[in-house]
Amino acid sequence: xxxxxxxxxxxxxxxxxxxxxxxxxxxxxxxxxxxxxxxxxxxxxxxxxxxxxxxxxxxxxxxxxxxxxxxxxxxxxxxxxxxxxxxxxxxxxxxxxxxxxxxxxxxxxxxxxxxxxxxxxxxxxxxxxxxxxxxxxxxxxxxxxxxxxxxxxxxxxxxxxxxxxxxxxxxxxxxxxxxxxxxxxxxxxxxxxxxxxxxxxxxxxxxxxxxxxxxxxxxxxxxxxxxxxxxxxxxxxxxxxxxxxxxxxxxxxxxxxxxxxxxxxxxxxxxxxxxxxxxxxxxxxxxxxxxxxxxxxxxxxxxxxxxxxxxxxxxxxxxxxxxxxxxxxxxxxxxxxxxxxxxxxxxxxxxxxxxxxxxxxxxxxxxxxxxxxxxxxxxxxxxxxxxxxxxxxxxxxxxxxxxxxxxxxxxxxxxxxxxxxxxxxxxxxxxxxxxxxxxxxxxxxxxxxxxxxxxxxxxxxxxxxxxxxxxxxxxxxxxxxxxxxxxxxxxxxxxxxxxxxxxx
Numbered sequence: 080x081x082x083x084x085x086x087x088x089x090x091x092x093x094x095x096x097x098x099x100x101x102x103x104x105x106x107x108x109x110x111x112x113x114x115x116x117x118x119x120x121x122x123x124x125x126x127x128x129x130x131x132x133x134x135x136x137x138x139x140x141x142x143x144x145x146x147x148x149x150x151x152x153x154x155x156x157x158x159x160x161x162x163x164x165x166x167x168x169x170x171x172x173x174x175x176x177x178x179x180x181x182x183x184x185x186x187x188x189x190x191x192x193x194x195x196x197x198x199x200x201x202x203x204x205x206x207x208x209x210x211x212x213x214x215x216x217x218x219x220x221x222x223x224x225x226x227x228x229x230x231x232x233x234x235x236x237x238x239x240x241x242x243x244x245x246x247x248x249x250x251x252x253x254x255x256x257x258x259x260x261x262x263x264x265x266x267x268x269x270x271x272x273x274x275x276x277x278x279x280x281x282x283x284x285x286x287x288x289x290x291x292x293x294x295x296x297x298x299x300x301x302x303x304x305x306x307x308x309x310x311x312x313x314x315x316x317x318x319x320x321x322x323x324x325x326x327x328x329x330x331x332x333x334x335x336x337x338x339x340x341x342x343x344x345x346x347x348x349x350x351x352x353x354x355x356x357x358x359x360x361x362x363x364x365x366x367x368x369x370x371x372x373x374x375x376x377x378x379x380x381x382x383x384x385x386x387x388x389x390x391x392x393x394x395x396x397x398x399x400x401x402x403x404x405x406x407x408x409x410x411x412x413x414x415x416x417x418x419x420x421x422x423x424x425x426x427x428x429x430x431x432x433x434x435x436x437x438x439x440x441x442x443x444x445x446x447x448x449x450x451x452x453x454x455x456x457x458x459x460x461x462x463x464x465x466x467x468x469x470x471x472x473x474x475x476x477x478x479x480x481x482x483x484x485x486x487x488x489x490x491x492x493x494x495x496x497x498x499x500x501x502x503x504x505x506x507x508x509x510x511x512x513x514x515x516x517x518x519x520x521x522x523x524x525x526x527x528x529x530x531x532x533x534x535x536x537x538x539x540x541x542x543x544x545x546x547x548x549x550x551x552x553x554x555x556x557x558x559x560x561x562x563x564x565x566x567x568x569x570x571x572x573x574x575x576x577x578x579x580x581x582x583x
Contacts, residue, residue: 080112080114080115080186080187081114081115081117081146081184081185081186081187082109082114082115082116082117082185082186082187082188082189083117083118083119083148083176083179083180083185083187083188083189084116084117084118084122084145084188084189084190085119085122085176085188085189085190085191085192085195086119086121086122086125086126086172086176087190087191087192088102088105088189088190088191088211089118089122089126089138089145090126090129090134090138091191092106102211104215105189105211105214105215108214108215108218112218115146116144116145116146117145117146117147117148117185118145118146118147118148119147119148119151119175119176119179120147120148120151121151121172121175121176122172122176123147125172126138148179148184148185151175151179152178152179152181152182152184153182154174154175154178155178155181155182155202157181157201157202157203158174158177158178158181158198158202161174161198161201162174170194173192173194173195173198174198176188176190176195177195177198177199177202177204177208180199180204180207180208181202181204186207187207187208187209187214188207188208188209189208189209189210189211189214190208190209190210191210191211191355191356193359195208196208196210206494206495206498210356211356212356216501217501221508233273233274233275233283233323233326233327233330234273234274234275235271235272235273236271236272236273236274237268237269237270237271237272238264238265238267238268238269238270238272238286239268239269241272241274241281241284242281243261243264243265245280245281247280247281247282247284247315247317248260248264248284250315250354251313251315254348254350254376255376256375256376259375267286270286271286271287272284272285272286272313273285273286273287273327273330275316275323275326275327282316282317282323283315283316283317283323283327284313284314284315285311285313285314285327285330285331286311286312286313286314287309287310287311287312287331287334288309288310288312289307289308289309289310289338289340290307290308290309290310291307292305292306292307293305294308298372298373298374299346299369299370299371299372299381300370300371300372300373301369301370303344303369306340306341306342307338307339307340307341308340308341308342308343308344309331309334309335309338309340309342309343309344309386310343310344310345311331311343311344311345314327314345314347314357315354315357316357322444324356324357324360325360325444325445325446326444326445328360328361328364328445329400329445329530331343332364332399332400333400335386336386336400336577336579336580339579340386341385341386341387342383342384342385342386343366343383343384343386344369344381344382344383344384345361345366345381345382346372346379346380346381346382347379347380347382348376348377348379348380349380358380358382361382361384362382363396364384364396364397364399364445365384365385365396365397365398365399366382366383366384367382367383367384368380368381368382369381369382369383388401388579388582389401389582390402390403390405390406390461390582391461392406392459392460392461393460393461395460395461395482395483395484395529396445396446396484396529399445399482399529399531400529400531400532400580401531401580401581401582402463402480402482402531402532402580402581402582403461403463403581403582403583404463404564404567404568404581404582404583405564405582405583406461406462406463407458407459407462407463407561408462408463408464408465408561408562408564408566408567409455409458409462409463409464409465409559409560409561409562410464410465410466410467410477410548410556410559410560410562410570411449411451411453411464411465411466411467411556411558411559411560412467412468412469412555412556412557412558413449413466413467413468413469414468414469415468415469415470417505418466418468418478420505421447421449421504421505422447422466422478422479422530422533425466425468425478425479425533425534444503444530445529445530446484446503446527446528446529446530447481447503447504447527447528447529447530448499448500448503448504448525448526448527448528449464449481449504449525449526449528450500450504450506450511450514450523450524450525450526451523451524451526451558451559452518452521452522452523452524452558453524453557453558453559454558455558455559455560455561456486456488456524456559458483458486458526458559459483459486460483460484460485460486461482461483462482462483463480463481463482463483463567464480464481464482464483464526464528464559465477465479465480465562465567465570466478466479466480466481467555467556468537469555471540472539472540472541472552473539473540473541474539474540475539475540475555476537476538476539476540477534477537477538477543477570477574478533478534478537479530479532479533479534480531480532480534480576481528481529481530481531482528482529482531483526483527483528484527484528484529485526485527486524486525486526486527487499487524487525487527488524488525490522490523490524490525493512493515493516496511496515496522496523496525497511497512497515499525500525503527526559531580532576532577532580534574534575534576535574535575536573536574536575537574538570538573538574540552540555542573543570546569546573547566547569548562548566548569548570
């Protein structure tokens, strides 16, 4: 397979001082799978103009590692439309590079440029253009025997129990002055943090701090107004294709609600590929640029997310995890064997957490996929879904609320179906193929949803019948069954749901 690497990927690779994890993981996969690493002539020109001499010299020394495309593909009709409106040299180069995929000169393109992904979608080749994370997800799904399935689980610990000497923290030392960072870390020995390990290696770390209205923000410009805030003090996730960033983001929002803060913010040096991806993930979930923070080691970008109890039905990720009682609501069944794998925070007391710790991306993701053949298919973005774990009169329970983000009913073929579901459903590629072919006269459709809220108390079928949610035992949900607002509110009351997560 010929893989074209965009300029930003090449620069990240040659600028990186840490080989393990991150972008090195992608290049390891390219080598293991014997894919041909291609670079475009316009990338060479861009790198020759790069301000960092180390990047220029590093790339020149490793030029033989890449196959430089010898010609530029003739412009396709679709790409020509972009070329006619491109305003900058970077825009024109993006069009030239994505056109190589349209012309089938290369099989796939890997890029971190969102503009390129937008153009690829409009040209109908989005399934051949990948971010670094998406490429990792693709290769781990297609090559399961090559994946190291060591235990991967998030746990709460303290700073003092974390080995700071590992290379995971090298990027923080570079940003915050080596010894100064180590001393700060030591002073936090008894404070809580969330960590994730893969084997013996730390792959994610999160530290949160609640700040009161008397906090000093003199180093932030524009100056923060006095508010109760949750600060993301230290946050790093090694790229591994397992959606850990989304898993930790859910932890951040859960804590923000519990601590009753008005805002969440983070200060960050977006000078590495990993931190730039983190910024993009935060922006996808409503964080916006506020300004900068000045300090001994330079200016950091300040990102802020409001925790006002509002709901945006057109873009629910921006107000996640708030759920609206004013939109439509549906109850939908999910079989026990799939329930906790897809919705791990909704684990039952009768289940063992040890059975759900393998590194499966759909377990960590906030954005998930539900596959269905329900007659009711007119769900809309912003609708609420209540998940009903099947099991009979006493064992069937409602456990979870999701928010519909997208519905895809017009699916071209099996390959399209698999690419849409991969990494966010409970099924691997082979199982997805079986689901696609199960009833050829009634192909499945896909509901993408946000995993918003898990009930602490789970009303069972008996209670649902008694309170008029389900008519009788024979009327258990078979697909997406509509709920009235009164029924939805009754479920929330029976489940003792936190009212802070729901608005009218």
